[in-house]
Amino acid sequence: MRWAWVLCGCLCLACGVRAEDEDSRGSLVRVRASIQPYDQFRPWQKKSPFGLNGTGVVLPGGKVLATAALVANRTEVGLEKPGSAEKCAAEVEAIDYEANLALLQPVDRNFLKGFSGVLLGPALRAGDKTEVWQLERNGEMLRNQAEILSAGVGRYPSDEAGFLVYGVRVSLPKRDDSYTLPLMKDGQLAGMMMGYDRDSQEGTAIPVPMIEHFLKDAADGKYEGFPTLGVSWSPLRDPNLREEVLAPKSGGLLLTRVNPRGTAGRAGLREGDVLISVDGFKLDEDGNYRDPLYGPTAVGNLIRTRPTVGSPAKFRISRGGKEMEMTGTYDRKAREEVAIPTLQFDQAPKYLVVGGLVFQELTGAYLQEWGDKWSERAPQRLVEYFTFQQDKRPDPEKKVVFLSQVLPSPITLGYQQLSGLVLLQLNGQEIKSLAELAKIVDSCRSGDLVFEFRDEPGKLILNAGELPASSEKIGKDYGLRELRRL
């Protein structure tokens, strides 16, 4: 028997294939994405395309798991088998930009036949040993030893709330297709790497509980996402503050803002309430609950990873010193039903050009186009609307339409320098969306178009009769095929 093994081993060495490849052949596939985001400042065009290459995980059934960051703003996604370099295009079946996960389906359903796929492994804890798998150019696999440094709630690249995230220590050599890499434990999927710092040799990974939640949700073809609570809260360690809000003897966190459309708001929770427990899990003064696996963990994980949209929620609160039970349903309306959407990947920005005045709807993507310091660089009024919208704009149907720039034309003489102005009314009618603005503009054949803005200079006038000729000229001069996208 032993001779047979040695022979196999020799044969494998002779072929330049290591014994471990028996496992990898069914697990990994290269994902090549061509990315081309829209230009938020020139919304009629896209920016230069570029490529991102990562390593996706093949799931049983022939679908591929990758991170959302790899395929956001894609024009094309392709899969390539590690050894043979066979290629196939892929579609994104489900994607969650907050949780940074994407499920890909090869266009040819049989493309990954013969790949066994990877099963989901266990959740890991700090101290656990694990591996990060990479692909060599010739299709061989590289298994890098890794260690979980931490498991707790942290910020994801494009999310504002926190999710469970692993801190990973691993020494990763430079290899192709490393934009995303799988975290493996005993041949099973433990997570997806989403960031790595070569200097400190530390990275972050999306833990398998998140992946499990994502895949389960995507299975029925209708992806709903991770629930949110829709509150701002503050720890209650200060004994004076505890006295003031009549908090119970110990534990609990103070709700400082409750979005009426969020899970908590719809369950009846209010600003000033002390949240004592969620679904039976008690919260301590720092806002942690006791997780069976992770120990004291931030409440974010309790709310986002455990329940699904539509599942029941139970809260115990203290209001004015009196304890009560409140019930509700988990959902994510507070995140989605907003006047100014945050994440705008894979969505073409809306715009309307009126005689040279370029109007857009305000989104987080527009502001982030100003770079990391956007809160200082972008027009301050727009930053104010975006950051403090929760206070001022409760109606999600009322979008923020603004003049983003003026394309100089004969009829915009004197207006060229204007930008970043929030539009309130046109001809006395309140403007709630770009579509509404277009309707009013289109219906005006003659007379003045009186635009009223939130800020200086207040009123701008255009002559409706001059619009058609001017629009044609602008289309020609500035190369705009379409003067609107609504």
Next chain:
Amino acid sequence: MRETGFLGHSESFTKAELSSISAIWFTRFAEMIRFHFMKLRLLKSLLIVVLPLLGGCGKGDWQLGEAKKNVVMVEVTSQTWDYRLPWNPGTVSSARGAGFVIDRKRILTNAHVVSGARYLTVQREADPRKYQGKVLFVAHDCDLALLEVEDSEFFKGTSDLPIGGIPELESVVSVYGFPIGGDRLTVTRGVVSRIDYNSYTHSGRESHLAIQIDAAINPGNSGGPVMQNDKVVGVAFQGFRGDVAQNVGYMIPTPVIRRFLKDVEDGKYDHYVDIAIRWMALENPAMRGYYHRPNDGLGVVVTDIFSEGSSDGVLEKGDVLLSIDGHPIESDGSVRLDGQPVQLEEIVERKFTGDTVELEVWRNQKLEKKQITLRPAEMFSMYENLYEEPPRYVMYGGLVFQPLTANLMAGLVSGADLRLRQTYSLFGQDQLYKETPEPVILTTVLPDRSNVYIAGLTGQVVREINGKRIRTLADVLPALELGGERSVIRFEGDQRPAVLKKKEVDQVMPRIMTQYGISQPNRTELGSRRLAKGSYQQEGESR
């Protein structure tokens, strides 16, 4: 005997050329023989004959001679307050600038040379003696200051530098001062490059007429005169760094100087007045049609009127301004003054509190005449840099409350919180002063065991204390007295409140003051700062 220097006499003769050496020599000589009147006259006549033979001939030398007599070096030791530790005396530093003699008893210089001065000396060219000086008036809004010197000996031998008008574009000017690179009177020369409104950076928010010249203006030139044809045409005061723009220096023109000197005649410097409106150039034809104005190239439209400003209650949004004090207003907002196009604000700039300005206004397709009584825009005082006055604050249990001002924003160590930055930048244009004339910020929490949980709230805007809405710093102390055994401080936004036990604070105050070297727990007097009155309901509070 009449106390005049030599040149006072010589003005009745032709202005003789003096080489620099002979001028100095003569000044000393004249002083020596001052009491020998007859001899003086004899010697003078000799010298008048002799002197044209010495040195070169040309008008410039007379100007230079005057400059040498009247341009002084000002050395200042000043104290800059520390807004991060407002109870501290602040840092002490020294600087050097220039100035020149006015009325033979005062010195005109820049405000930024002497702001915060604790000790200053003045010195004349080639006279080793330094005389102690004192700041008489300082105008931070136009960067000018007037100094006096107690010892009148200093002014012996000085004369009056006449103040001229606005020099022509491209004409030559000479800048006199004591810039870096040496200790003697220095001359640089250039041409007038531009006459335009520009920001006076010392003030923090003001813009006035400023003349750009390409003569080198360097540190040490500040306050020195710029001269042309023997007259002062400006005071050198700011420039661009060499890596930003070259040969760009600015001088304060004579209308600003004259206004300053006239203003202080009553013994007090009053602020610049402001019509406190915003307007838009009426260039677009469709817009002109909307306001029923013909295409005559005239008029600007009023787009905003600041509450509590000079135009509040007089002008309305949509008014088209056609003329100001009889000067027609072009559609870009300019008027012709002394043949030069300047912004219409220049008319207002030259006036004083209580003066009026006449406007021809086109309103609802009718021509109307409006009169505005001018006053300063006090509600924007937040944006002006304060120099002499100590920072105001209230310290309570280690919590430090300070009013939001330009000085405070400049002193914030880490980038300020977004809400705070927005409150500051939108305060003027959103007229937030109507509700809150002076937003109060919790700037620091001096760590003490009694306030360990409050440190995370620094940089937040205070909304109310013990149920009382905080609208100015003066509201803080009375509000802290209200309520029961706890003081509850609430902030704008969704922050948790800061809660302190009053009894604990009383016990803790002496400890904190000793530990942090704070001699007085609060300083709230307004000093020269003026706040908006605000237009909110009083809710039965007493102010």
